[in-house]
Amino acid sequence: MANASFLVLFYTTVAYWLSIKYQRLTILKNLCWIGVVSSNLFLFLLLFSRWILASYFPLSNLYESLLFLDWCLLFILLFIETKTQTKLMGAIILPIILLIITFASLVLPPVMQESSPLVPALQSNWLMMHVSMMMLSYATLIIGSLLSILFLVLSLSKIPALTRVDAKSLGLPSFSSNLLSNIDNWSYRIIGLGFPFLTVGIIAGAVWANEAWGSYWSWDPKETWALITWLVFASYIHARLTKGLRGTQAAALGSLGFIVVWICYLGVNFWVKVYIVMVFFLN
Incomplete structure (x- = not known):
């Protein structure tokens, strides 16, 4: 799901840039919306599955917090676009979101991406x-x-x-x-x-x-x-x-x-x- 989200975000970023250049093409705006929603859904499912499997809220390490940050950015982007009806903000924000998931998935070593049992100090609401x-x-x-x-x-x-x-x-x-x-x-x-x-x-x-x-x-x-x-x-x-x-x-x-x-x-x-x-x- 992380890889799928990365690929969708990559092509969605390109679609956003093209939508600024060719504003009359409705299909590009639709692709942007579908891409953001799909990436948001992939990240939600990834975080939710880690929550179920590890039995704690998936914010215990850097990898999980980066994915959660990406999900928050995409969620806020959807909210902003419903208010502004423009793709300008998405064209600026999507590259940052893409860099974050690239760093989380490709730069962080696999050991840092794994879920691990929480120490007592972290077991708190x-x-x-x-x-x-x-x-x-x-x-x-x-x-x-x-x-x-x-x-x-x-x-x-x-x-x-x-x-x-x-x-x-x-x-x-x-x-x-x-x-x-x-x-x-x-x-x-x-x-x-x-x-x-x-x-x-x-x-x-x-x-x-x-x-x-x-x-x-x-x-x-x-x-x-x-x-x-x-x-x-x-x-x-x-x-x-x-x-x-x-x-x-x-x-x-x-x-x-x-x-x-x-x-x-x-x-x-x-x-x-x-x-x-x-x-x-x-x-």
Whole structure:
């Protein structure tokens, strides 16, 4: 099912790019919708089967969390497309989704893809809530940050026509006729949706840590970067609400969130492993 999802996502990504080029071809839009739904279903069945076979919610290792992140991204993409009626966002998000499942299926060694019995500290409902909320927040914030990056690319582009594209030509009937205004507003809305998930995930993680180790917060690298991620997006939302920050300044702060999310999710884990290996060989 993972391989099937990878193949479907690959061809769906191509269909999305072609649908932006040839917008009048209805068959391409239908293929995009079928591809996203099929990939979402394959990932759901894969995660559900691992849940049944392992008898615990499939978020115990990096492989499972990457697949769950992909499923969340696809689910949110379906929701966004029903609201915007455009394939522009899918053309931006699908390559990230494809890279994630490629990394999970082809880069991670087989031993990291296998289910293993949970240690006592991980056998907690708070862990399931913490990880699921964090993955959902990561997916939402990644999409919102990607739109901020797109805003910067278009607004700073040397091709002026890109900043004056009629939104209706891309199926964006809301907000205004300016493409950049639509991207800016949707980035803000999506980040505003993901921020509460991040907050709930961090709180649930603190409760789980206290239940497992007797301390709500220990300032380890993962917790520190989770706090940094929260502060970055809290600053973004605060600036939008109270200072009326818009345009390139808001997009720059939102784009920073994209980097911070990936450092918090993957960067911290790999840095720790690299540090341990370096210390081992130096000693």
